[in-house]
Amino acid sequence: MPPTLKDVAERAGVSRAAVSRTFTDGASVSLKMRRKVEKAATELGYSPNALASSLTTGRTKLIGLVSNNFHNPIFLEVFDLFTRGLQERGLRPLLVNLSDETDPANSIRMLRQYSVDGVVVASSTLPPGFAKAFRDAGVPVVHSFGRYASSPEVHVVGIDNAECGRMAARELVRRGYRDVAFLGGPESATSTQDRFRGFMEELAKYPEISVRHSFAEAYSFNAGRKEMLALLKDRPAEAYFCGDDVLSIGALSAIADSGLKVPGDIGIIGLNDMEMAGWENINLTTIRQPISQIIDSSIELIVSMLENPDRYPEARLFPCKVIERGTLRPVD
Amino acid sequence: MPPTLKDVAERAGVSRAAVSRTFTDGASVSLKMRRKVEKAATELGYSPNALASSLTTGRTKLIGLVSNNFHNPIFLEVFDLFTRGLQERGLRPLLVNLSDETDPANSIRMLRQYSVDGVVVASSTLPPGFAKAFRDAGVPVVHSFGRYASSPEVHVVGIDNAECGRMAARELVRRGYRDVAFLGGPESATSTQDRFRGFMEELAKYPEISVRHSFAEAYSFNAGRKEMLALLKDRPAEAYFCGDDVLSIGALSAIADSGLKVPGDIGIIGLNDMEMAGWENINLTTIRQPISQIIDSSIELIVSMLENPDRYPEARLFPCKVIERGTLRPVD
DNA sequence: TTCCATTTTGCAACCGGTTGCAAAATGGAA
DNA sequence: TTCCATTTTGCAACCGGTTGCAAAATGGAA
Incomplete structure (x- = not known):
């Protein structure tokens, strides 16, 4: 002992x-x-003994890190940055793997049992109500990569997904594509819904451009590949805005199988700019989501809520930008 | 409240x-x-309140999950499986990101402060002394992916890396390569040392086969790419056994840049069989490490140590096997 | 109904800390 | 040296639970 x-x-x-x-x-x-x-x-x-002292101080310095996205390579960066950032501030990440579970009740009970000081929900697919359930249970919460709402009920740190959709659309237009498509992530993911909306909104300004859309089953290689294989059976579009990078890579693999060339025959633009997108044999043109800023800001926010749990909810959105690599044809 | x-x-x-x-x-x-x-x-x-009860029961149901390898895609699978497996047993993973730190003292202090019931060290690069330091501090510990020792002082669950080296060598020999090389991970990683030893041992049986070796700086895409770019400046070997899959993919990208073809001009065999290795546009021939068995077994072991902290240390090694895909030339 | 073995319950001390309050110690000024 | 404001210290209660022990309740047999 x-x-x-x-x-x-x-x-x-x-x-x-x-x-x-x-x-x-x-x-x-x-x-x-x-x-x-x-x-x-x-x-x-x-x-x-930190746990014993937590009894009287009411602080455990434990932060619940809740996610449902353990298979997306972007989460390597997310976990690395979160754990480092929390550690630097003397906080400890208690990991919760949501897998397929989307009812917050269990996670809330469990995290309350461990008296976490706060919770970070890191997911772009969970609806806002998920994070809100934590707030309603009296647990300080920040939703990272969550949906932006004009009157947020919970702190949200992320990007403006609709604007990313518009950005992708503008980029495709600028490069002269006249037959474009949205190949989304799962239709239930808030990020896919918002990106889709922005994409269509922008393209509505160009009636001469043909637009189609479809959704993959998940933000994953296999789902992207499967959906693209299906699309290739008919006459495919000239360029696709794909749900995210890993899905894009699945789509690229399908295109390669079909014998078509990227960007010669088909253009692809992704979203995230995960490390792998920059690998020379992937070389994906994509929209960069500033992960490290989002995570720093999320941590800063959750830390400030430890002092002031009733802090007025805010949405912090970080601008994204197109990272040009090799999967869209050059401008003119 | x-x-x-x-x-x-x-x-x-x-x-x-x-x-x-x-x-x-x-x-x-x-x-x-x-x-x-x-x-x-x-x-x-x-x-x-689980923490309050832990004071009298002496059990927190918290398990420290310590790793230094947050950038290797294989860890997506590792984290997913560990968190799920622990959750299923009512245990909670407290994540520790070692980053560059290799002195266990800080982690031990921190994990003791949180009275974790046990610790899983998940790393193939840390020396056995790291896990041993936990044991010496009286914390039940299992080293997953750790080095096998004939008289282990700490529970080790993983693979026989030397045997994997031999297996890779046999595979290259079987396919008729006569000029082969080991392109290891960092020379300080126990897994690289052991794979290297096994590889050389097996090839020593074939004096007519030329063997060379070199080491990359890390188990990473960039390190693999960089090392292979250097190797390609001179006359490269016919086939390489690479440190792991992600390193292999880096090497593949370098080879693609040079205009050489795989497996026509150069063969590559990796190790791990991470999800990405099976992606159609990667299609890496590799040695499969049975991750899920290793993790199940690690959890089972740490759980049993909660009952019996002095359980006699053992090494559990799982056999690996070659997964043939597209980066080695066919037999004859 | 009485008796007794068994089950259920509450008391009170304890786990390893923190903290308000009052008492003790300190140290500078007169 | 005395006095007093300030700093330091210990006492004891408390945080939210658990558990050994004894007392109370239960329930079946006679």
């Missing part, structure tokens, strides 16, 4: 309160006392 | 002990009492 406060107090010949105070910042302890206690503590190898 | 045991006890008009008992399996409570308490509990929306 590891040594406790009491052990240290006895060895140092002081009260338990004194030991507790030397280990809490800002508490009143004389230098002499501190030295005595620290000596005893290092001799015993003592370090305070 | 969420309701506590006391609130439920008051509302139900019973003792706190009675409430506690209805929420702990195997405790003695009459059906009548149970009903009364459950009614009050659901009315108040009570669920027990």
Whole structure:
């Protein structure tokens, strides 16, 4: 058993309160006392039990990190950045894998049992109500990559997906494509709905351009590939705005199979700019989502909610930009 | 503030002990009492504070999941399987991102502060001493993907990397390559050292086959690409056994740049069989590491150590096998 | 109804910490 | 040296649970 406060107090010949105070910042302890206690503590190898202290302080420094997207390579970056960022601030990520579950009740119960100080929901597919359920349960929550709402009920940090849709549309128009299509992620994903809406909105300005759309079953390689294989059976569009990068790569593989060339015969633009999109043998033209800013900002927000749980909800949207690589034909 | 045991006890008009008992399996409570308490509990929306109870039970059901490999796509599968598996058993993963840190002291202190019941170290690059430091600190630990030692001091679950090296060598020999090479991961990674040793051992049986080796800086796309670009400046080998899949893909991209063809001009065999290796536009011949078995077994082991912390250490090794795809030339 | 073995319940101490309050110690000024 | 404002310290109660023990309740047999 590891040594406790009491052990240290006895060895140092002081009260338990004194030991507790030397280990809490800002508490009143004389230098002499501190030295005595620290000596005893290092001799015993003592370090305070964070869970025990959480009982009285009401802070566990545990942050629930909830996601349903463990198979998308973009989440390597997301997890890396989140865990690093939280660690740097002395917080600890408690991971919750939602897999197929979309009812928040279980996650909420579990995270409440562990008294997490806050929750970050990292998902572009869950509806706003998911994060809201945490708020209603009294748990500070930030929805990263969530849907932007003009009157958010919960903090949202992410991108303007509709604007990304418009951006993709403008990019295709600019490059002279006249027969374009949206190959979305799952139709139930808020990010796909919004990107679709923006895409169609922008293209409505160009009645001479033909537009079609379809949806893949998931943001995944296989779903993108499958959907593109189906599309290739008929006469495909000249260019596709795909749901995200991994889906784009699936589509690219289907196109390669068919013997058509990218960008010669078909253009593809993705979204995310995950690391892999820049790999030379992928070389995907895509819209960059500023992941690291989104995550920094999410952490900053959740940290500030620890101080002020009733902080007025806000939406923080970061601009995206087109990263030109090799899957759209050049302008003119 | 969420309701506590006391609130439920008051509302139900019973003792706190009675409430506690209805929420702990195997405790003695009459059906009548149970009903009364459950009614009050659901009315108040009570669920027990896991951290508070951990103080007396000595169990937090928290498992530290320590890794340093957040950028390798194989970890998508690893995280997904670990989090699911732990959740299914009522355990919670507390994630620790080691990034560049290789001194266990900080992680140990932190995980002890949170009184984790056990730790899984998931890494094929950390030396055995890392996991051992946890054991020495009295924390049950399993090293997944760790180095096999004939007299392990710590539970290791993984593969026989030396045997994988031999397997790769045999595969290259079988396909008639006469000028082969090892393109390892970082020279400091135990997995690379072992694969290298096995590879050389097997090839030592064939003096007529020329063998060379070099090491990439990391198990990563960029490192693999960079190393292969360098190798291509001189006359490259006929086939390479690469450190792992992601490194292999980097190497493939370098080869594609050079205008050489795979498997026509150069053969590549990887290791891991991560999801991406099977993507049709990657189509990497590789050695499959049975990730899901390794993780199931790791979880099973750590769970059993919760009952019996002094369980005699063992090494569990799972056989690997060659998955033939398109990056080695056919036999004859 | 009485008796007794068995089951259920509550009391009170405990897990490892924190913190308000009052008492003790400190230290500078007169 | 005395006095007093300020700093430091310990006591004891508390955070939200669990659990050993003894007392109370239960229920079946006689």
